[in-house]
Structures are given as C-alpha cells and as structure tokens.
Amino acid sequence: MCRTDEELVALAAAGDTNAFNQLVVRWERPIYTLAFRVLGREEDARDICQEAFLRAFRGLKGFKGQARFSSWVYRIALNLCRDWLRREKRATVVQPSEGFDLNEQGIVDPISETVEDLIVRRDLGRAVSKVMATLPVEQRTVIILKEYHGLTFREIAELVGCPLSTVKTRLYQGLSILRRHLAESGLKGLSAGRQVVAYPQPIVREQ
Amino acid sequence: MDSTQACTEGFQESLVAYLYDECDKTERERVTIHVARCAACAGELEALRSVRGVLDLWEAPEPTLGFRLVADRDRLAPWWRRMLEPSWGLAAAAGLVLVVAVAIVSVEVRFDPNGVVLRMGWEDRSATSVSTSLEPADPMTGVSVDGRVPWHADLDRLEDELRDVFTREFLPASVTSAEADRSALLLEIQRLIEESERRQQQEVAVWFTEFAREFDMQRRADQQRFQQDLGALEGVTDYLVRVSQR
Numbered sequence: 001m002c003r004t005d006e007e008l009v010a011l012a013a014a015g016d017t018n019a020f021n022q023l024v025v026r027w028e029r030p031i032y033t034l035a036f037r038v039l040g041r042e043e044d045a046r047d048i049c050q051e052a053f054l055r056a057f058r059g060l061k062g063f064k065g066q067a068r069f070s071s072w073v074y075r076i077a078l079n080l081c082r083d084w085l086r087r088e089k090r091a092t093v094v095q096p097s098e099g100f101d102l103n104e105q106g107i108v109d110p111i112s113e114t115v116e117d118l119i120v121r122r123d124l125g126r127a128v129s130k131v132m133a134t135l136p137v138e139q140r141t142v143i144i145l146k147e148y149h150g151l152t153f154r155e156i157a158e159l160v161g162c163p164l165s166t167v168k169t170r171l172y173q174g175l176s177i178l179r180r181h182l183a184e185s186g187l188k189g190l191s192a193g194r195q196v197v198a199y200p201q202p203i204v205r206e207q
Numbered sequence: 208m209d210s211t212q213a214c215t216e217g218f219q220e221s222l223v224a225y226l227y228d229e230c231d232k233t234e235r236e237r238v239t240i241h242v243a244r245c246a247a248c249a250g251e252l253e254a255l256r257s258v259r260g261v262l263d264l265w266e267a268p269e270p271t272l273g274f275r276l277v278a279d280r281d282r283l284a285p286w287w288r289r290m291l292e293p294s295w296g297l298a299a300a301a302g303l304v305l306v307v308a309v310a311i312v313s314v315e316v317r318f319d320p321n322g323v324v325l326r327m328g329w330e331d332r333s334a335t336s337v338s339t340s341l342e343p344a345d346p347m348t349g350v351s352v353d354g355r356v357p358w359h360a361d362l363d364r365l366e367d368e369l370r371d372v373f374t375r376e377f378l379p380a381s382v383t384s385a386e387a388d389r390s391a392l393l394l395e396i397q398r399l400i401e402e403s404e405r406r407q408q409q410e411v412a413v414w415f416t417e418f419a420r421e422f423d424m425q426r427r428a429d430q431q432r433f434q435q436d437l438g439a440l441e442g443v444t445d446y447l448v449r450v451s452q453r
Contacts, residue, residue: 002391018388021275025395028274033267042268050274057276115416118409121264128265146227147262153229168220172255175223179258 005069013060020060024053027070030149031077037144038081040133048084052077067158074149075159078141085137131181139174142167214248222248226255269406300369307365 003011003022011019031052036045056063056073063072132140141160145151157164218241224230225238242249 017276018385022388022392024275025392028272029270032270032272036267036270037265042270046270046272049270049272053274053276115409115412118413119417119420122413124261124264125266128261132265143262147259148267153224153227165220168223172219172223175255175258178262179254182258182261 006065009060009063009065009069012057013063020057023069027073028053030070031073034074034144034149035077035081037132037148038078038137038141039084040129044084048077048080051080055080071155071159074145078159081141082137127182127185128178131178131185134181135174135177139170139177142170143174143178146171214245218248222252222255226252226259269403300373304362304365304369308362 003019005023005026008019008023012023028049032045032049035048035052036042039045039048052073055076056069063069067075132143135143138160142156145156145159146153151159153164153167156167160167162170221230221234221238225235225242230238242252
C-alpha cells in the first residue's frame with residue numbers, strides 16, 4: 001500500500017515514526033542531491049539532509065499542510081544550506097565525485113553505454129560542477145531547483161522567497177555565466193550565443 | 208514587434224520562460240515570431256539550450272544515507288500507556304488480580320488459643336470460619352450459607368476485561384497495514400541494494416578503464432622520452448665518432 005505524503009504526514013504527526021521514515025525514504029535523495037549541489041560537499045550535504053528531516057519531524061505539529069511536505073523540507077534544507085554557507089563563510093567546494101547515479105536523470109542506458117562513454121561523461125560532469133561552483137549561490141540555487149528538481153518558476157519563487165521575475169532573471173544570468181565559463185574551459189559543442197553585457201561578479205570564490 | 212524593442216532586458220525573462228516552456232500562449236507566440244526574425248535572440252536561445260544539455264552531465268554522488276528515526280517511546284507515550292507495556296502491564300495485572308481476589312474472598316488470618324484461624328468470604332463469618340491446626344482452609348470454604356460462590360463471577364468478568372485490554376493494547380488493529388508498510392519498505396531496501404551493486408560494478412569497470420588509460424598514457428610518454436634520449440645519445444655518439452675521426 002502506497003500512502004500519499006499527506007497521509008503519511010498525518011500519521012507521523014500522531015506519533016507514527018514508521019510513517020515519517022517512509023517520508024524520509026521517499027525524499028532523502030532529492031534533499032541530499034539539493035544540498036550536495038548547493039554546498040559541493042558530500043559529508044556536509046549528508047548532515048544537512050539529516051538535520052532537515054529532524055527539524056521537519058520536530059515541526060510536524062506546526063505543519064498544517066499549507067504547503068506540500070516536499071516543498072516544506074526543501075525550504076528547510078535550503079535555509080540550512082544558506083546558514084551553513086554564511087556561518088562557515090566558506091565557498092562552495094568542488095569535490096570530485098567518487099560515484100554517481102547514472103539513472104538519476106533517466107537519460108543513460110547502463111546497458112548500451114560503454115565504459116569509455118562513462119568516463120567522458122564523468123569528466124564533463126566534473127567540469128560542469130567546477131563551473132557551477134563559481135556561480136553566486138542565488139543563481140546556483142535557482143538553476144539547481146529548476147534543472148535538477150524540475151520545480152516551476154512559481155515554486156522556486158515561493159521556496160527562495162523572491163519575485164517570479166527575479167527567478168527568471170537569476171536563471172538567465174546563471175545560464176549565461178555557465179555558458180561563458182564552460183566555453184572558456186574548452187567544452188565543445190556549446191553555442192556561442194549573444195554576449196551578455198555586465199555579468200554579475202560571482203560572490204562565491206573557490207578555495 | 209520591433210527587434211530592437213524585443214531585445215531589451217525584459218525579453219530575457221520571456222526567453223527563459225520560453226526555454227522552459229512556462230509561458231502562456233500569447234507570450235510563446237510573441238517569442239516564436241521574434242526569434243524567427245532576430246538572429247541574435249535565436250542564437251541566444253540555442254546557446255541556453257546547449258548549456259542545459261551540458262548541465263545534465265553533472266550527477267550527484269550516490270549517498271549512503273539510510274538514517275531513520277527511532278521513537279523514544281518512553282518519552283512519547285503517556286504514562287497510562289507506558290503502564291500498559293508488556294512487562295509493566297503484566298505485573299500490574301497480576302497485582303490487580305491478587306488484590307481483587309483477596310478483597311473478594313476477605314481473607315482473615317488470626318491466631319488464637321485453638322490455633323490458626325483462616326477466614327474467607329464476606330458472608331456470615333461464623334458460617335465460613337474454619338479452625339485448623341496450621342492447616343490452611345480449603346478455598347472453597349468461601350461458599351456462603353446459601354451455597355453461592357460470589358467471587359467466581361467477578362473473577363470471570365475481570366478476566367474478560369483484562370483480556371479485552373490486552374487485545375486492544377498489545378495487538379495493533381492495523382496489523383495488516385503495518386505488514387504492508389513493512390513489505391513496501393523491504394522492497395525499497397531490496398531495490399536500493401540492487402542499484403548499489405550495479406553501481407559498484409560500473410564503478411569498478413570505470414576505475415579499471417581509467418587505470419588502463421593512465422597506464423597507457425604514461426607508457427607512451429616514457430617511450431617518447433626514451434626515444435628522445437636515445438636520439439640525443441645517438442647525436443652525441445656521432446659527434447664523438449666524427450671528432451675521433453678527425
């Protein structure tokens with residue numbers, strides 16, 4: 001029997017930890033990948049993920065279903081990421097991934113893809129993560145929520161607490177910066193596009 | 208729409224909305240018409256699309272998560288529920304039965320010159336008292352004068368009530384749903400294990416191939432350096448031969 005998030009939340013609020021654990025199983029990976037892409041560190045992303053669910057559990061009594069459970073946990077995780085970056089005054093660290101999920105995006109067929117293809121993909125993925133780390137955290141967050149979590153502009157605006165137009169602007173500027181940096185890093189196959197005037201300077205510096 | 212008008216900063220938002228297909232029909236038509244006429248914006252749209260394609264390559268590592276909440280039942284459950292925990296509940300129930308039984312049969316032990324007197328029951332004491340010499344009275348002596356056994360029915364009723372309480376408290380009503388949840392969880396765990404195994408196999412294959420590639424690159428570099436050194440040595444040898452022939 002597969003219960004909805006709302007049903008599980010109601011059960012968990014009544015003290016059923018098993019119901020809450022089912023929510024954790026359902027949402028821990030998206031929350032972890034969100035934290036990992038924002039922070040760039042596996043260990044800290046794991047901590048943030050765990051803390052986000054703990055806070056959610058503690059706050060269940062106050063959660064009246066005004067938003068979806070997933071949006072609520074996303075918001076908690078994003079706030080934790082922001083606090084982490086602010087408190088630690090650290091820049092996003094580009095950490096080479098030791099492993100990656102080929103099926104995450106559903107675009108790779110593990111049977112037909114050769115090992116050489118995998119290596120090429122890994123190299124390119126590292127290049128992308130390196131360039132993403134140079135973006136300002138606001139732009140990076142918007143791109144991550146849009147590209148890797150498939151949220152709508154409106155959902156992103158509610159999550160990060162900014163107007164809809166700001167979300168679009170951040171997305172456009174972030175993608176433009178990415179395009180420029182990826183082209184500079186020698187990545188082939190990128191269209192030149194139009195030169196964007198007055199790029200905002202990245203506020204996140206690589207360590 | 209004039210191309211110059213369209214290519215303002217405000218148009219960037221429309222372009223992004225068009226890129227992610229999150230615009231209404233009017234805006235979509237407006238952007239489509241403009242992009243068909245404006246080469247700069249068409250190029251920009253194509254560039255943004257290609258960046259999106261590259262972003263797909265960044266994959267997050269597979270985490271080892273699996274943390275779960277464990278209920279601290281002593282803290283979460285109310286006191287009366289804690290008292291109904293199996294160990295506490297059974298002890299309390301046994302004590303309760305004893306107290307009730309003693310109360311019902313009204314056991315009275317008295318020492319007198321004739322010996323130990325054990326009296327039970329709430330009826331006429333003289334009728335139910337038995338005097339023995341250190342011999343316990345037969346429990347059935349609690350029978351009243353009119354032959355009734357008043358505490359048997361009470362004990363049966365108490366037993367039924369206790370059974371009801373235990374059935375309610377210790378056998379959850381939603382056994383079926385709990386089992387279904389557990390089986391769903393087990394399936395999920397099994398899926399995760401299989402995924403993890405497959406990923407590990409891929410990782411090993413990738414690692415070996417990378418190692419072979421690096422080894423091959425190193426071998427080629429060494430070979431090249433060796434040939435260069437050999438060439439230099441040959442040059443020196445030729446020079447020495449020529450010098451010696453002079």
